[in-house]
Amino acid sequence: MENKIKSVPCEGQEYSNCDKHIAAVHDTMDVLNGKWKITIISLLGFGKRRYSEILKEVKGISGKMLSRELKDMEMNLLVKRTVISEQPISVVYELTDYCVELLPVIHSLAAWGTRHRQCIVEQFKQEREGVPA
Structure with a gap:
C-alpha cells in the first residue's frame, strides 16, 4: 500500500x-x-x-x-x-462550529480505518491460503 x-x-x-x-x-x-x-x-x-x-x-x-x-x-x-x-x-x-473543524480529521481517520481493515483482511486471507506477503 x-x-x-x-x-x-x-x-x-x-x-x-x-x-x-x-x-x-x-x-x-x-x-x-x-x-x-x-x-x-x-x-x-x-x-x-x-x-x-x-x-x-x-x-x-x-x-x-x-x-x-x-x-x-x-x-x-x-x-x-x-x-x-x-x-x-x-x-x-x-x-x-469549533468542533466542526475536526470533521475532516475524522473523515481521514474513517478512510484510513477502511483501508486498514481491507489490508488486514487481505493479509489474513493470504496467510490462510499460504501465499507469502
Whole structure:
C-alpha cells in the first residue's frame, strides 16, 4: 500500500517546534480520549440528535457513559446542548462550529480505518491460503 504523505510535519524544523507540535497532538488526544467521543462527533457530524437517538445509534454505550461523555464534550466546547421545551421535553445535541473543524480529521481517520481493515483482511486471507506477503 502506497504512502501518499510527502513529508513529515516536523521534518527539517527545530526540535522546539517539533516539541510544540507533539504537545498540541497530546492536548488534542486528551480532549478526544476514550472509546466514545470520536464516534459521537462522527455521528453528530451528520446532524443534530436527541439524547435518545445518540444512545440508540452509538452501539454499546450505556446511558450513564453517554451522559458523562456529552457533559465532558460540552465543557470542552465540542457540543452544544439545547433543551426543547415541547412536550415531552427533550434535549438535542449538535456540534459547535469549533468542533466542526475536526470533521475532516475524522473523515481521514474513517478512510484510513477502511483501508486498514481491507489490508488486514487481505493479509489474513493470504496467510490462510499460504501465499507469502
